[in-house]
Amino acid sequence: xxxxxxxxxxxxxxxxxxxxxxxxxxxxxxxxxxxxxxxxxxxxxxxxxxxxxxxxxxxxxxxxxxxxxxxxxxxxxxxxxxxxxxxxxxxxxxxxxxxxxxxxxxxxxxxxxxxxxxxxxxxxxxxxxxxxxxxxxxxxxxxxxxxxxxxxxxxxxxxxxxxxxxxxxxxxxxxxxxxxxxxxxxxxxxxxxxxxxxxxxxxxxxxxxxxxxxxxxxxxxxxxxxxxxxxxxxxxxxxxxxxxxxxxxxxxxxxxxxxxxxxxxxxxxxxxxxxxxxxxxxxxxxxxxxxxxxxxxxxxxxxxxxxxxxxxxxxxxxxxxxxxxx
Numbered sequence: 001x002x003x004x005x006x007x008x009x010x011x012x013x014x015x016x017x018x019x020x021x022x023x024x025x026x027x028x029x030x031x032x033x034x035x036x037x038x039x040x041x042x043x044x045x046x047x048x049x050x051x052x053x054x055x056x057x058x059x060x061x062x063x064x065x066x067x068x069x070x071x072x073x074x075x076x077x078x079x080x081x082x083x084x085x086x087x088x089x090x091x092x093x094x095x096x097x098x099x100x101x102x103x104x105x106x107x108x109x110x111x112x113x114x115x116x117x118x119x120x121x122x123x124x125x126x127x128x129x130x131x132x133x134x135x136x137x138x139x140x141x142x143x144x145x146x147x148x149x150x151x152x153x154x155x156x157x158x159x160x161x162x163x164x165x166x167x168x169x170x171x172x173x174x175x176x177x178x179x180x181x182x183x184x185x186x187x188x189x190x191x192x193x194x195x196x197x198x199x200x201x202x203x204x205x206x207x208x209x210x211x212x213x214x215x216x217x218x219x220x221x222x223x224x225x226x227x228x229x230x231x232x233x234x235x236x237x238x239x240x241x242x243x244x245x246x247x248x249x250x251x252x253x254x255x256x257x258x259x260x261x262x263x264x265x266x267x268x269x270x271x272x273x274x275x276x277x278x279x280x281x282x283x284x285x286x287x288x289x290x291x292x293x294x295x296x297x298x299x300x301x302x303x304x305x306x307x308x309x310x311x312x313x314x315x316x317x318x319x320x321x322x323x324x325x326x
Contacts, residue, residue, distance in 0.1 A: 018192030103160030169279020234278035238265035
């Protein structure tokens with residue numbers, strides 16, 4: 001049992017529309033590959049359940065709900081009930097800044113962004129009148145969850161779910177937590193902007209070094225290099241998913257107050273012990289001024305954050321520095 005484990009890594013691109021990397025310690029490459037397959041399979045189950053854009057044979061997922069839950073209550077997997085209830089919790093926590101029932105608005109932005117990326121010369125913004133009309137159908141109370149019967153119903157027929165702010169972090173928390181108990185003694189797993197660490201590297205001797213990426217490498221090499229374990233880091237930024245209209249970049253995170261892309265900061269990264277919370281908070285903080293965001297972070301136990309504003313100045317919460325590699 002006490003034999004020294006080796007460090008292995010592998011990457012994949014097929015889940016959550018993002019690049020993922022798994023670094024973990026295992027007995028051999030064969031063992032690591034076997035465990036990686038189990039990890040990928042479990043993460044893929046969540047990915048398919050939480051997918052709002054595609055349907056899969058034999059799976060009732062969020063795409064199914066967006067097409068049918070306005071007609072009658074739809075029976076779903078308990079993992080969907082868990083996610084949607086967490087989404088309601090996040091709505092309260094964020095004061096409405098992060099709303100899984102914002103799909104009617106977000107789909108208008110998504111369609112314009114996809115068209116604009118594919119046809120840059122014809123890129124345009126969604127019509128504000130259409131956005132305002134869509135925003136009339138984003139009331140989280142119209143999402144009716146019956147945990148006992150495991151059903152979901154939309155009491156507003158024009159309500160649509162978009163769980164982009166919470167689903168990936170929620171899935172990462174569930175699957176990485178499972179992996180730390182069943183697959184590997186230590187690892188650092190990055191699913192897009194969500195990094196989950198557990199155990200120690202170098203056969204139990206060191207914390208993990210995690211680089212928080214710069215929103216613009218022309219201005220800074222990186223935001224910070226932090227040393228952590230049994231913690232997660234989640235970043236929201238304006239630099240990876242955006243499109244350009246008349247020379248101006250518009251990012252994918254939409255502020256519910258303005259119905260326009262958020263313009264407070266270039267990026268915000270959250271450190272905490274729960275990837276679902278980190279995901280929700282990073283989106284919430286991206287939709288707030290740094291001043292208001294700092295108040296929220298300081299009032300939330302076990303959470304630290306670092307912001308990069310549009311001029312690439314950094315602001316840290318009071319306890320962030322303890323994680324920065326000296």
